[in-house]
Amino acid sequence: MSEIPSLSELLSWLALLLGGAIAISTVIRKIGMPPVLGFILLGIAVGPYGFGFITNLELIDLFAELGIVILLFVLGLEFSFEKLRSIGSTMLIVGLIEQSIMFLLGFTIGTLIGWGVLESLYLAGVLAISSTAIILKLLHDAGILHTREASTIIGTLIVEDIAAVLILVILGDIAQGGETLDIINIGIIVAQTLAFFIITLVIGLKVVPKIINYIDRTDIDEAPFLTALALGFGLAFLANYLGLSVAIGAFLMGMMISSAPKSEAITHKVLPLRDFFGTIFFISIGMLIDITIFPEHILTAIPLVIIAVIGKFVGNYIGATIVGHDRAGASTIGSMMVPRGEFSFIIAKQGIDLGVARAALLPLTMIVSLVTMIIVPLILRILPTIMDARTIFPSKAFAPLEFVGSLFRNLIFSQRVENNQMKKILPKVFANIAIIVTILAMLSILEEFLLILYDMFYALQIIPYDIFKLIIILAMIAYPIFNIFGKAGEVTESIFEGFQTRVVSTRMITGSTNHLHRIIRNIVTATVVLLVSSFIIPSISVATDIELLLPISSIISLSIFVYLFIDTFFVIHKRLEKGIISSLFSDEKEEDGSEGI
Template identity: 35%
Template structure:
């Protein structure tokens, strides 16, 4: 008889039960994650009616691999480019909500007489919302094209990044058992250092490597290479003292910036589904039904805290960020649940053995309850807003509307702030790279040759090579001109001359510090002092060569970072307006009854108030189509309107075709942007037509906000006044030039 390893038997049992349960959950239109958790409960020793798995240790290893693959996939969806595009509104919303829930969760745990560590982990767990649940609910309720959805998606991106930071901090607290601010500051600094180093080096090398190896790549090799890179970064993260999940997330986010990012995400999806299923089944295996009964009241209390706290925390953050009351209520009631990252943080507590046995099943139970309530809360958000609008004082409503409008306008940034910001970025990036080079040379390269022959020459050779590699970054740190045009302009003003000189002096001192640090780590003190002077002379005499080298390095990085955008010509196409006007996109069904009709005949603007600002037809893009433009099958229409207008348009498309209209993301170089007419603006006193805004931006003025009144689809003969806020749909680059 052939012996079958117990691991294979256990995996067969897990996958068979998971398959049956998830099919049932799919039929009931419930999240598959909950199905996996139920399957884990059924195959665990805590449930006696079914056979149980016996090889727990190997299943735990598979579950750890599942966490790594899940975080790698989340990184592929995350992308630092998305983080840059999120904007202040979603960032403030997410951070306020996270701070509120960490504090509220900790306070709740303490009031229930839990340990300090349980309370801290509870706060972190409750601060994370579920991307999977929200996406499913938004799809089912057809609200992806609503204005508040953009705020929610942006907040989820910020939550993903904060979750990574929390995992590092919680690991530090768990190991040290101390809550000293200095230790946490060191942990955050170490995390930021490695994030910058890995991201900069990853963007510089990996896209180039994938481009060079493109000829050799098929789907199979691309998958193997991607997972190989993932586990290499997992190893590096472990060596640096971080969790493996952090390394997986970072590599995913780096690969997301490459032109192969979407393909890699597609190839990794089946692997993620397999190992993710094992992970969530392992989550269910930790649930003891008797524990749930014993802690029924804490479960109900934590559930209420989650729903009420996350709703009001998100609302508060959205209002502070300048979102209107309606979108704040909708965003708050959308994020009132916990999900994937909550499980991962809870698993971290179990792995580190710092949380009590009851916390994990409580978290799972709360997640299950809030998952079921999420769609109902999203549906109820608009009626709740209508109720609040009637009950709140009119003065408060007007103040909130005014605050929202004021915070959402384009504001000019002073040249001084631009120069300081660019200088800080330059100093941080170069400092991280120089520190990384120094650490690699002194801690890894130098010890490898320490016991070899020619001991006096080896350190000198290593030092020379290290200085050669570091010299472009030393030059950039100390000498490179930052924002030269703005700097020259500021130098002509006596007010900024001395501060600029101080900034330059600080940069030179920092560069000198790094030269000294590198030499001191590799050479004796006396030799290092002499070498310091020599290095300074060499860098001074090779100024132009170093400039060329650094410029090439910088251009390579920028080219790799923007490679995906250049290939896809991808830009965000929806910027949000205070009165709920925003951009959405729809694909026309081939059986749409109005195919062949001109826009003039349809009278969409007159009937529904919407504006079609772009039509994408195959490989052709029609910017601001004329009224005699006809519609064709599978045209992608980019439409601007309010939530209600866009919903009316969607229903109109659905009524005139058999297939449901598909909402797609905007991927063209057009956006809806806000601009304030300044006192000295050339537009003051001119009509919209005479201002030539349409010609200069290849755009259209779709709205004006004036003295608290809102004018949608203004006439071309309307005269522009000082302090008017114009809403223009047009070419991104031209809009930026116009704003300047």
């Protein structure tokens, strides 16, 4: 372990780093680059792989970790529930589509270059998240900050920020768990994270604003600010103590404090701390980068840069087309979303710190971020935008993307259920899932209490402890599970009512629509069975340590799936057969009638 630096040494470091940060950010801004790039270059220069002014990275790394906690705490403060509700379906659709495309491309390229599953997931996270700070500056400089396209971009960035937090939390929890990466362990980790999320929010949203209001009445100016910091660090510590990521603790506490009347004043006071520790964080990133190994990674970086630029543009172009933007608007959105930045470095550093990603991820992230920052002005010049519709590309080049966008637009918006019943049903389904996850998490925490209860009553000991625990679990989650299947029936009816008005009147599908109802019922039921068998049953199996539970339940689930598939195939086959015969018979009858005339 490195020695703790003396006070004079620490002060000289801070003077060098902060003074250098001011100087280099001033220079870097004049050439149109974001300050983040300057901070990283400063870190490279003063770190052990540069001039070697600072070789002891432990204290700097500690400051960087604090920077991440405060950054996510402030992000939570900015994500009030009112702001989350303001994310319309337009931004959500664009965000989900482009994130899905980029994450899939990132994971695929990671696998193709020979990286492991978890490494590839971290690479996908690095490539998936755009830089909010850089993009907002680009929008401002282009003079389009108040356009419809800018609104879509900002809403999509909000979706991306939420996705970044989820990536940090879930991948961090998987990496810290040290378990085999399979669907069962991932399901358990996601369930634990979701349980912590739900329990904390349910309690915190009632308690935390009241605490802040009470402290505010003491008339001590700094009291709400200090209390908020104490709560933020405290929940981050609790999350870390429970084996979860500190990110979720800091982010959740920020969200809860955002519900308090004093949240804006608290945010205003926390921002200087975020700027200080955030600057140290990006400088520390630079200190970890060995520029001498850049040539080794150029061949790997080239496909990553190509995927990062093209994948981001294509994903956002398709998403923007789906929600109704024209060619220039969709191209503007796709181009502006290309730059990577702050969250990419945070995700990369987490993977390296947890020992699940190779050190090469940081220089690769640096190359991708640098190229995507520099290339945007060039992209805006050669592609049609709302600033300048001229382009060097022919119209046919955009036709495939517009075709895909139009296809999905018709699919999504034409199939909307006309009544509002689905909006009432689906939250109830998710609420019951949340209740089940919370019950399983609470029973895991109360394991020792159950064991004491089992040992206390001799009558309970006529059955093995694992069976006793299974009975307790099933008794507690039976009602929510039955409720989910009951809601599945309501979902079936709601979808069926929506489809009834859209069934095309042809000889093949006119007449009774019972077959359509049966097909929809089978699909919805299969989805619920998949949900239960993939996440809930594995969690019960791990909680009870009953080895036979998982294979038996898997066989039952598979049997249900096979039955539903065969039944659906039988209905479709029978309906097609009947339609074809009816159609041919009618034609013959019409011909006979015409001859008789």
